[in-house]
Amino acid sequence: MAEIVIDLDKCNGCGMCSRSCPYQAIEMEDKKARWLEDRCTLCGACLESCKFEALTGQMPVRPVPDFSAYRDVWVFVEQTNGIVHRSGLELLGCARTLADDLDQQVVAVVFGDKVSQHATDLIHYGADRCVVVEDPSLAYYQTCSYTHALAVIVERNQPAILLIAATHLGRDLAPRLARRMGLGLTADCTRLSIDPEERILLQTRPAFGGNIMATIVTRFSRPQTATVRPGIMKALEPDPSRTGRIDAEHLDMAECREFTKVLECVMQEEKGIKLPSAKIIVAGGRPVCSERGMSILSEFAEAVGGQVACTRVVVEEGYLPPEHQVGQTGQTVRPEVYFACGISGAIQHKAGMDGSRYIVAINKDPDAPIFGIADFAIVGDLFEVLPALTREVSGQ
Amino acid sequence: MNIVVLVKQVPNTSEVRIDPKSGNLIREGVESIMNPEDRHALEAALQVKDRSDARITSLSMGPPQAIDVICEALAMGVDRGILLSDKLFAGADTWATSTALGRAIQRIGDYDLILAGRQAVDGDTAQIGPQVAEFLGIPQLTYVQSLEVREGLVVAERVIEEACERIEAPMPVLVTVLASLNEPRYPTVNGILDATADWSEIEVWNAYDIGAKAPDLGLSGSLTQVIRTFTPKEARDTQYLEGAPASVASQLVERLRQKEIRLGE
Numbered sequence: 001m002a003e004i005v006i007d008l009d010k011c012n013g014c015g016m017c018s019r020s021c022p023y024q025a026i027e028m029e030d031k032k033a034r035w036l037e038d039r040c041t042l043c044g045a046c047l048e049s050c051k052f053e054a055l056t057g058q059m060p061v062r063p064v065p066d067f068s069a070y071r072d073v074w075v076f077v078e079q080t081n082g083i084v085h086r087s088g089l090e091l092l093g094c095a096r097t098l099a100d101d102l103d104q105q106v107v108a109v110v111f112g113d114k115v116s117q118h119a120t121d122l123i124h125y126g127a128d129r130c131v132v133v134e135d136p137s138l139a140y141y142q143t144c145s146y147t148h149a150l151a152v153i154v155e156r157n158q159p160a161i162l163l164i165a166a167t168h169l170g171r172d173l174a175p176r177l178a179r180r181m182g183l184g185l186t187a188d189c190t191r192l193s194i195d196p197e198e199r200i201l202l203q204t205r206p207a208f209g210g211n212i213m214a215t216i217v218t219r220f221s222r223p224q225t226a227t228v229r230p231g232i233m234k235a236l237e238p239d240p241s242r243t244g245r246i247d248a249e250h251l252d253m254a255e256c257r258e259f260t261k262v263l264e265c266v267m268q269e270e271k272g273i274k275l276p277s278a279k280i281i282v283a284g285g286r287p288v289c290s291e292r293g294m295s296i297l298s299e300f301a302e303a304v305g306g307q308v309a310c311t312r313v314v315v316e317e318g319y320l321p322p323e324h325q326v327g328q329t330g331q332t333v334r335p336e337v338y339f340a341c342g343i344s345g346a347i348q349h350k351a352g353m354d355g356s357r358y359i360v361a362i363n364k365d366p367d368a369p370i371f372g373i374a375d376f377a378i379v380g381d382l383f384e385v386l387p388a389l390t391r392e393v394s395g396q
Numbered sequence: 397m398n399i400v401v402l403v404k405q406v407p408n409t410s411e412v413r414i415d416p417k418s419g420n421l422i423r424e425g426v427e428s429i430m431n432p433e434d435r436h437a438l439e440a441a442l443q444v445k446d447r448s449d450a451r452i453t454s455l456s457m458g459p460p461q462a463i464d465v466i467c468e469a470l471a472m473g474v475d476r477g478i479l480l481s482d483k484l485f486a487g488a489d490t491w492a493t494s495t496a497l498g499r500a501i502q503r504i505g506d507y508d509l510i511l512a513g514r515q516a517v518d519g520d521t522a523q524i525g526p527q528v529a530e531f532l533g534i535p536q537l538t539y540v541q542s543l544e545v546r547e548g549l550v551v552a553e554r555v556i557e558e559a560c561e562r563i564e565a566p567m568p569v570l571v572t573v574l575a576s577l578n579e580p581r582y583p584t585v586n587g588i589l590d591a592t593a594d595w596s597e598i599e600v601w602n603a604y605d606i607g608a609k610a611p612d613l614g615l616s617g618s619l620t621q622v623i624r625t626f627t628p629k630e631a632r633d634t635q636y637l638e639g640a641p642a643s644v645a646s647q648l649v650e651r652l653r654q655k656e657i658r659l660g661e
């Protein structure tokens with residue numbers, strides 16, 4: 001137990017330590033300092049204040065525990081209505097690289113009522129082993145049931161790393177699990193790698209609205225747990241020749257009290273637009289906020305077989321519905337080609353599209369930041385350039 | 397009914413700029429605001445109070461100047477404000493933050509409903525709500541776009557991937573809300589006068605007040621550590637295409653074709 005020791009021979013009763021303590025945990029009594037343990041928060045301020053070295057403290061040190069028993073990179077694969085979410089396959093691709101660097105295995109874990117038929121697919125997508133937990137109470141996601149089940153599975157298997165997609169489900173589940181198991185948790189990572197010396201997971205994520213990137217490590221708990229932004233990592237091409245072990249694990253779900261009751265679940269209407277899977281995206285910024293602007297943009301999109309997208313201002317001005325918005329507060333996309341038309345390239349927008357394979361930027365302003373991340377830069381008026389491109393592509 | 401609303405003071409991230417020479421974040425001159433989604437959480441609490449007998453406490457953790465968001469909450473109509481402020485809280489990750497907030501809520505005691513914004517715009521983690529709920533051992537409802545408070549329970553609409561679910565939870569419960577939930581009210585002149593009066597119920601609590609020790613708090617109580625920050629690098633070899641629109645168009649189509657990208661096929 002950490003404590004503050006006062007050498008009464010050295011203490012001359014000056015009272016500096018008492019005044020330096022933010023918590024009134026040192027009192028002066030008969031011209032000597034006295035430590036009040038129950039008030040002390042072990043902040044160490046008094047140690048620095050004493051000029052006579054009368055105070056010594058054994059401040060708690062944080063030893064890094066021995067985690068050598070924790071092995072393998074686990075991926076929690078999300079499913080809804082028996083359909084595996086794309087993000088799970090992306091995570092398997094990412095986990096494959098991490099596990100190869102560690103010389104360990106990739107393990108996929110999937111929960112549901114009848115989900116074992118997915119196990120082979122998950123192995124084809126990069127898992128060495130698939131853990132299937134089937135229980136009627138896991139058919140539909142609910143916070144407490146899933147937290148209980150995942151906590152039991154993690155406790156039993158002791159993974160070194162646990163990855164969960166940063167979907168609404170994942171961001172509801174992961175913090176609950178982390179708090180229950182005493183795990184450090186990094187949210188919404190966009191890059192993961194293994195530190196070659198320490199062999200720990202380097203978790204990189206945007207902060208301050210994408211203005212800076214932070215790399216975060218988890219030295220004091222296992223598994224190292226992170227949620228990962230969907231649409232950033234690349235799924236592997238499925239390899240039907242891959243084989244692996246499939247384990248069904250059983251749990252006692254009666255141990256878990258589910259507080260909530262789902263009354264109904266309404267699938268949102270098909271919006272007819274799936275930006276994250278689009279191969280070509282034609283996105284417009286403020287200059288397209290007019291009827292003419294929109295028609296030039298959509299004619300070009302039609303000519304190239306692309307989906308129309310936009311920046312936040314276009315949604316705010318009412319020219320396109322929110323599901324077309326790309327960026328920090330919209331969708332993250334990584335098409336083969338992204339046409340940024342009249343988009344200045346604010347950091348919030350770039351956060352949603354800078355993973356595109358090729359970026360074509362068209363802007364009147366030669367200093368627009370978008371040109372900094374473009375493969376092909378066209379300094380010009382989109383009202384001239386886009387119609388010319390439409391004509392070129394449709395061979396007129 | 398007793399309601400606790402978690403609020404956070406954040407830099408206005410839409411004003412944050414990067415120093416092009418050093419690559420550092422320029423924080424000077426960036427205004428501090430109440431996290432936008434937290435205003436919607438406050439509004440949800442105030443709407444409950446408009447209709448029934450409720451007492452609302454707003455709770456924040458931050459440096460001394462974060463008292464501003466507590467005052468703003470009081471000016472909107474909240475009854476009591478508590479700021480957790482102590483240098484021991486500095487550098488906390490979401491584990492250590494949820495410990496401090498959870499302990500403070502336990503000290504407030506007798507809570508029925510805890511409300512918070514979905515996430516804060518500086519960290520964007522969305523972890524504090526669920527972690528506080530787990531600390532307290534109560535249910536959580538996240539991504540809530542509609543909320544109905546009944547006797548002893550809440551019924552909420554949660555936005556989930558490609559769907560929306562209607563879900564019921566018993567109180568006490570923690571709810572994190574989306575901006576689409578409501579339109580937050582503005583502070584009134586009387587509210588501002590009340591909030592800044594000497595008799596306004598604003599308290600500042602430190603680590604000792606919530607019975608917490610340094611090893612559980614701040615950086616030393618955190619399970620994750622930031623080891624590096626950097627500005628996103630922009631490494632693409634940009635080719636500028638020049639000429640009349642028709643010429644630029646044919647150059648682009650040709651260059652993309654060389655990359656095996658065929659448009660409109």
